[in-house]
Amino acid sequence: MTDLPVGPFEAALRARIDGGGKCLVPYITGGLNDQWLDVLRAVADAGADAIEVGIPFSDPVMDGPTIQEANDRALEGGATPQSILNDLRNADVGVPLAVMTYYNIAFRAGDTRFASDLAAAGVSGAILPDLPLEETGPWADAADEAGIETILLAAPTAPDERLPIICERSRGFVYGVGLLGITGVRESLAESAMSIAGRLKAVTDKPVLVGVGVGTPEQAVQVSSVSDGVVVGSAIVNRMLNGSPESVGELVGEFREALDAAVRQP
Amino acid sequence: MTDTAPQAPLMGDPSPEGRFGQFGGRFVPETLVPACQELEKAFRSAWGDPEFRAELHDLLTNYAGRPSPVTEAKRLGDELGYRVLLKREDLNHTGSHKINNVLGQALLAKRMGKTRLIAETGAGQHGVATATAAALFGMDCIVYMGEVDIKRQELNVFRMNLLGAEVVPAMSGSRTLKDAVNEAMRDWVAKVEDSYYCLGSAMGPHPYPWMVRTFHEVIGAEAREQCAALLDGGVPDVVTACVGGGSNAIGIFSGFADTDAELVGVEPAGGAAVGRKVPGVVHGSKSYLMQDEVGQVLEAESISAGLDYPGVGPEHAHLADIGRARYEPVTDAEVVEAFQLMSRTEGIIPALEPAHALAWMMRDREALAGKTVLLNLSGRGDKDVAQMMDVLRND
Ligand SMILES: Cc1ncc(COP(=O)(O)O)c(C=O)c1O
Numbered sequence: 117m118t119d120l121p122v123g124p125f126e127a128a129l130r131a132r133i134d135g136g137g138k139c140l141v142p143y144i145t146g147g148l149n150d151q152w153l154d155v156l157r158a159v160a161d162a163g164a165d166a167i168e169v170g171i172p173f174s175d176p177v178m179d180g181p182t183i184q185e186a187n188d189r190a191l192e193g194g195a196t197p198q199s200i201l202n203d204l205r206n207a208d209v210g211v212p213l214a215v216m217t218y219y220n221i222a223f224r225a226g227d228t229r230f231a232s233d234l235a236a237a238g239v240s241g242a243i244l245p246d247l248p249l250e251e252t253g254p255w256a257d258a259a260d261e262a263g264i265e266t267i268l269l270a271a272p273t274a275p276d277e278r279l280p281i282i283c284e285r286s287r288g289f290v291y292g293v294g295l296l297g298i299t300g301v302r303e304s305l306a307e308s309a310m311s312i313a314g315r316l317k318a319v320t321d322k323p324v325l326v327g328v329g330v331g332t333p334e335q336a337v338q339v340s341s342v343s344d345g346v347v348v349g350s351a352i353v354n355r356m357l358n359g360s361p362e363s364v365g366e367l368v369g370e371f372r373e374a375l376d377a378a379v380r381q382p
Numbered sequence: 383m384t385d386t387a388p389q390a391p392l393m394g395d396p397s398p399e400g401r402f403g404q405f406g407g408r409f410v411p412e413t414l415v416p417a418c419q420e421l422e423k424a425f426r427s428a429w430g431d432p433e434f435r436a437e438l439h440d441l442l443t444n445y446a447g448r449p450s451p452v453t454e455a456k457r458l459g460d461e462l463g464y465r466v467l468l469k470r471e472d473l474n475h476t477g478s479h480k481i482n483n484v485l486g487q488a489l490l491a492k493r494m495g496k497t498r499l500i501a502e503t504g505a506g507q508h509g510v511a512t513a514t515a516a517a518l519f520g521m522d523c524i525v526y527m528g529e530v531d532i533k534r535q536e537l538n539v540f541r542m543n544l545l546g547a548e549v550v551p552a553m554s555g556s557r558t559l560k561d562a563v564n565e566a567m568r569d570w571v572a573k574v575e576d577s578y579y580c581l582g583s584a585m586g587p588h589p590y591p592w593m594v595r596t597f598h599e600v601i602g603a604e605a606r607e608q609c610a611a612l613l614d615g616g617v618p619d620v621v622t623a624c625v626g627g628g629s630n631a632i633g634i635f636s637g638f639a640d641t642d643a644e645l646v647g648v649e650p651a652g653g654a655a656v657g658r659k660v661p662g663v664v665h666g667s668k669s670y671l672m673q674d675e676v677g678q679v680l681e682a683e684s685i686s687a688g689l690d691y692p693g694v695g696p697e698h699a700h701l702a703d704i705g706r707a708r709y710e711p712v713t714d715a716e717v718v719e720a721f722q723l724m725s726r727t728e729g730i731i732p733a734l735e736p737a738h739a740l741a742w743m744m745r746d747r748e749a750l751a752g753k754t755v756l757l758n759l760s761g762r763g764d765k766d767v768a769q770m771m772d773v774l775r776n777d
Contacts, residue, residue, distance in 0.1 A: 174555065174678040175664055177567045178411050184554060196676050219409060220663045224677030246663070248415045250399065251407055271413035273574060282412075293413060297572035 123265040125166055125212040125240040125288040129323040129344065132165045138375040139289075139325055139345025140336070142352045142368050143168040143216065145186035146203070147195025151361050153207050158365030159352070160209040163372030168243065168347060169204065171197050171217035178245040180300030182350040186357055197221055197230075201237035214241030214267060214288065219255070227255045231262035241265040241288040249282055256285065267291050270316055272308040283320035292316050292343060294329040300350050301331030305338050313343035333374035340375060392706060393595075393639040393697070400588020403703055405661070405669050405696035408587040410567075417574045422589040424494050429596065434489065441485045442600065445518070446475045448482075450601075452608040452756075457727040462747050465754040467618060468730070469605045469634060471761060478733065478761030479601060479630040480511040484580060486597035488515035491578035498522040498577040502566040504531055504559035504626065505688030505735065506538025507761055508582030513547035515580075523547035526565040528558035531687040534769050556681035559626075559691045563665050583627025584695035587666030591695050595632045601758065602637020609756060620750065622646040623758035624738040625656070625709065626688050628695035630760035635707060643756075645707035647698060648739045650717075652683030655694040656702045656709035662693075669696040685714040685773070686734035686766075716741035718773060721763065733761035734770075 122130070129139045142159050146152065146169045159167055172187040172195055179187065197217070204213065215234060222230040222244065234242060242264055247255060249268065256266040265288035270279055272293060283290050294309035295302070309326050316324040326339045327347025336346045348371060355364045400406045408418055428434040442448040450473050455466040471479035491499060499516050501523070503509030509525040516523035525542055529551040532539055542549050552561040563586075570579040584594040609618055621638045623631035625647040635645045649657055655670040662671030664679055672680040672692035684690040701707035720740035725731045732740065736759050743755060763770075 175560065175564050177564050177665075178571070180568075188554070191678065198676070220671070220673065220677040220679070222677075223661075223663050223668075224673065224675075245411050246409050246666075248408065248410060248412050250415070251409055269412045271411070271415075273413050273416045275416060278416075293411075296413060296574060298568050 120260060120287065123240055123263065123287060125214055125265045126323065128166050128212050129289055133323060133344050137379055138340040139165045139323060140368070140371055140375055141166050141168055141325060141345065141347045143170060143347060143349035144356060145170045145172065145183065145190055145353055146200035147172065147190045147193065148186055148356060149193060153203055154361035155356055155364050156207055157209055158361045159368050160211045162365040162368035164211055164368055165345070166212045166214065167209070168214050168216045169200065171200055171215050171221055173218040173221055176218060178298055180298040180350060182354050182357070183299050186353045197225070201233055204237045204239060212240040213238070214243055214265070215239055216243040216245070219244045219247045222255060227258035231258045231264050234264050235262045239264065241267050243267045243291065245269060249285065252285065269293050270312065272296055272312050276315070279315055280319045283316065283322055286322060289323035289325050290316055290320055291347065292324055292326040294326045294339065297329070299328050301354070302329045305329065305335040309339045310342055313339055317342060333371050336371050337374050337378040340378065345375070393636050396588065396592050400592070402697045402700035405699040406588055406591060406667050408666065409663050409668065410587045410666050411571060413571050414574060414587070418587050418589070424490060425589055425593050428490050428493055434493065438486055438489055441489070442482065446481045446485060447473065448600065449604045450474055452605060452612065454612065455728050458724060461723065461727055462743060464747070464750050464752060467609065467612065467754065467756045468759045469601060469756060470759055471601060471630065472730065472732065472759050476507070476511045476514050477764065478507040478511070479598065479633065480508045480582060481514070482600055482633070483582070483594050483597040483629060484508070484511040484515045487580045488519055488521070491521070491580065492519055494578065496576060496578035498524070498573065499580045500566050500569050500577050501525045501580045501582060502559065502562035503527050503582060504562065504690055505686065505733070506531070506535040506542065506765060507688060509547070509549070510538050510541050510545070512580050513542040513545035516547060517545045524569065525549050526552050526562040526569070528552045528556065528562050530557040531559065535687055535765055537768060538765050558682070558687065560679065560682070567665070583629040584632045584697060585627040585665060585667060585693060591667065591697055594629050595636060595697060598629050598633025599636045601630065601633035602635065605634055605756060606637040613754065617641045617643045618756040619753035620644045620646060620755045622648060622739045622743065622755060624689060624735045624760060625649050625694060625698060626691050626735065627693070628698045630758050632695060632697055634758040635701070639706065645701065646742065647707055647709045648742045649709055649711050650682070650684035650686060650689045650738060651711040651713050653689055653691055654709070654711040655692060656698055657711045661699070664693055667696045669699040670694055685717055686738065688733070688735040689738065710742045712738050712741040712745065716745060720744055721770060730759070731763035731767070732759055733763050734766045736760045
């Protein structure tokens with residue numbers, strides 16, 4: 117594979133890392149309600165380096181109860197991939213965005229068409245959790261063509277020889293899956309989060325972020341001692357389901373502060 | 383059919399990527415990829431091992447009661463105006479074809495050192511079969527079942543509990559089979575190290591569609607021989623079966639794919655994935671899928687919990703694509719008629735699922751006149767009697 121230029125998503129993360137900091141990428145559910153763009157802005161203003169926007173899918177097999185509920189509410193409220201992308205087109209939040217959805221949404225539109233729709237909406241990256249390495253080719257090629265960074269996941273179950281291949285194909289960052297299981301807040305950080313972070317850092321120079329099961333600022337700090345940062349999903353979405361845009365911003369601010377404080381301490 | 387370029391044998395092994403033509407594949411979260419690879423390896427090795435084959439054969443014979451007979455349905459045939467043969471999968475232990483696949487997979491799970499079986503179920507027949515195998519092998523068993531199906535298949539829920547399995551309601555989406563598969567996959571993602579996902583139909587990520595078909599090929603192989611004995615060495619003109627995920631149909635089709643027999647799969651009109659011919663990706667493979675214009679999966683609607691599924695196994699999509707099999711939709715009302723007709727004329731109360739295939743045979747009786755039709759009677763109707771009592775009383 118020829119080397120592709122570093123895209124805006126990866127550039128934003130690298131800027132944080134090069135400054136000695138840890139990356140924070142919150143996940144929010146697109147189209148959840150009328151206020152979702154306010155949430156997006158609040159999250160950006162509170163110190164997110166980039167944001168993952170979920171496009172709801174009818175059958176989210178990687179997601180736990182919190183994101184499922186947000187997903188269902190968004191769908192019931194009439195959110196569609198197009199309505200979410202239309203909203204994003206006009207939302208200039210100042211940080212790069214990636215969408216996270218399931219492959220059928222892209223496949224139904226057509227890989228090329230979906231990739232160019234993302235680009236037209238100002239989106240920089242895409243995460244498709246049901247598209248593993250072996251199946252990612254046609255989509256990722258179309259995405260490259262459109263300038264969309266395809267972020268691949270790397271799971272704790274992967275044997276050592278699989279990780280460098282995933283890292284090689286992944287763009288934006290490499291998404292280390294923190295635990296065996298679906299999205300959701302857990303009482304404590306799984307051991308597998310630390311170990312996948314370490315295994316990935318050993319084989320790639322790309323940014324390594326860990327998500328799934330990172331639900332508190334303490335857990336974010338803990339895993340970021342090895343990784344370059346975190347993706348925080350269910351904790352944010354839970355606040356989105358139950359609180360105001362400002363309160364989501366406050367929560368993101370707590371993660372930001374904790375991550376910053378941890379790197380200030382020697 | 384005209385021969386053009388040389389091609390893979392009909393219903394041979396899928397490609398190394400698990401494709402049947404353009405369909406199939408392995409569309410699962412990264413976490414599950416190594417598990418699928420390990421399963422594929424284990425299945426290849428087991429299927430090539432005479433000891434494994436002998437053990438499975440012994441179980442199918444002495445535990446499940448195979449071979450199942452082919453019954454000449456004389457009075458039903460008189461009624462329809464053509465010759466009707468029934469492959470009696472309803473006579474297997476636990477009452478349906480599902481046991482063929484489950485015994486194979488449970489034996490494989492044991493060989494792989496797994497101690498816990500996960501299953502999804504619609505009508506409850508696959509759940510009952512899995513709970514049965516778990517009891518037989520001393521394994522833990524958890525069965526996900528849509529809340530709607532738990533209500534309409536109460537008897538099977540009780541059976542699973544009796545067999546020692548835990549039945550967990552799937553409360554999301556349509557609360558039917560599709561959602562039970564989602565829950566089973568979520569469980570598998572979390573417990574992949576000690577648990578084995580015993581998938582109940584010829585669907586899902588590679589190697590499931592191929593492996594499940596292989597375990598059901600016994601239906602087609604037996605039927606081929608049994609038909610030859612009844613038909614002077616010949617084959618039936620038509621072989622038909624109901625299609626949910628497609629396991630019983632693929633099993634019987636496999637015995638006749640290389641003959642002139644016409645292969646007809648019958649889908650519920652409210653769950654006709656092949657009939658709508660829109661490709662999609664869900665539950666691990668690319669196949670035909672009922673979905674809206676942006677790719678959200680639609681909820682199927684059928685009187686039969688076992689066929690209430692918006693997708694279909696990838697090999698059926700391929701067989702439809704190349705024109706080797708065709709797929710017909712039938713309505714719930716037609717199925718209710720068929721259910722009663724078989725009960726009345728043959729003294730066999732069929733499950734609602736295979737009653738779909740009979741419903742098509744009734745509707746197309748004129749086109750079938752003079753032919754011999756083999757119907758895969760995939761299960762018995764005991765589980766449906768309570769539901770039909772309500773349906774027929776309200777008529
Ligand atoms: C008797 C019977 N036939 C058919 C089916 C449908 O499954 P498949 O299409 O995999 O044969 C079921 C599923 O529950 C069933 O119980």
